[in-house]
Amino acid sequence: KAGVTQTPRYLIKTRGQQVTLSCSPISGHRSVSWYQQTPGQGLQFLFEYFSETQRNKGNFPGRFSGRQFSNSRSEMNVSTLELGDSALYLCASSLGDGVLYTEAFFGQGTRLTVV
Amino acid sequence: AQKVTQAQTEISVVEKEDVTLDCVYETRDTTYYLFWYKQPPSGELVFLIRRNSFDEQNEISGRYSWNFQKSTSSFNFTITASQVVDSAVYFCALSEARGANSKLTFGKGITLSVRP
Numbered sequence: 302k303a304g305v306t307q308t309p310r311y312l313i314k315t316r317g318q319q320v321t322l323s324c325s326p327i328s329g330h331r332s333v334s335w336y337q338q339t340p341g342q343g344l345q346f347l348f349e350y351f352s353e354t355q356r357n358k359g360n361f362p363g364r365f366s367g368r369q370f371s372n373s374r375s376e377m378n379v380s381t382l383e384l385g386d387s388a389l390y391l392c393a394s395s396l397g398d399g400v401l402y403t404e405a406f407f408g409q410g411t412r413l414t415v416v
Numbered sequence: 417a418q419k420v421t422q423a424q425t426e427i428s429v430v431e432k433e434d435v436t437l438d439c440v441y442e443t444r445d446t447t448y449y450l451f452w453y454k455q456p457p458s459g460e461l462v463f464l465i466r467r468n469s470f471d472e473q474n475e476i477s478g479r480y481s482w483n484f485q486k487s488t489s490s491f492n493f494t495i496t497a498s499q500v501v502d503s504a505v506y507f508c509a510l511s512e513a514r515g516a517n518s519k520l521t522f523g524k525g526i527t528l529s530v531r532p
Contacts, residue, residue, distance in 0.1 A: 305460075334520075344507065344522035357519050389459060393520075405520065407453075407461035 326394030422523035439508030
């Protein structure tokens with residue numbers, strides 16, 4: 302069974318640019334969550350999508366956005382990049398049926414460097 | 417608001433030593449889930465265990481064991497007879513029960529180094 306796939310693995314962008322990261326969840330999983338990991342702030346929740354709808358959102362500025370497609374694949378976008386956006390972005394997938402808790406499985410992440 | 421505190425930042429032990437990683441949490445929810453994840457250098461978070469707030473039984477899985485104490489809001493993780501392969505960053509996390517894993521609140525993580 303394939304795991305959570307995040308692409309690309311590494312990315313270098315310039316301040317002011319925008320970036321799109323992709324996450325393919327485990328087959329059959331309908332919930333995708335995104336987290337930002339930095340040395341200073343640690344792991345912070347960005348947002349969660351379930352069946353193409355944003356179900357929960359963390360405390361990040363509007364420059365951070367996401368979406369989910371009908372096949373459960375998800376993308377997150379960061380516009381007007383700042384140096385502080387440099388981080389490891391992790392995606393997690395789960396069955397997420399909202400009734401019975403299921404474990405979240407994480408991808409290897411996308412390492413974004415903003416220069 | 418939910419909060420997870422991992423007071424230890426770095427721990428270094430010699431192989432075969434036992435080591436305990438501490439986790440203290442805060443939540444107003446009466447129903448919640450607690451987790452431990454391992455993050456090796458490759459970056460992905462590897463799920464180790466989940467506990468719900470109504471199950472205070474300690475759990476043992478091979479060399480790993482977990483001690484959940486609601487009275488002290490702690491969920492500690494012990495590795496017995498540590499091995500070099502246990503070297504990683506370990507995260508404790510908390511989630512509200514509703515909405516599945518809609519939001520995990522993580523601690524800052526503990527970097528464990530196991531020396532041969």
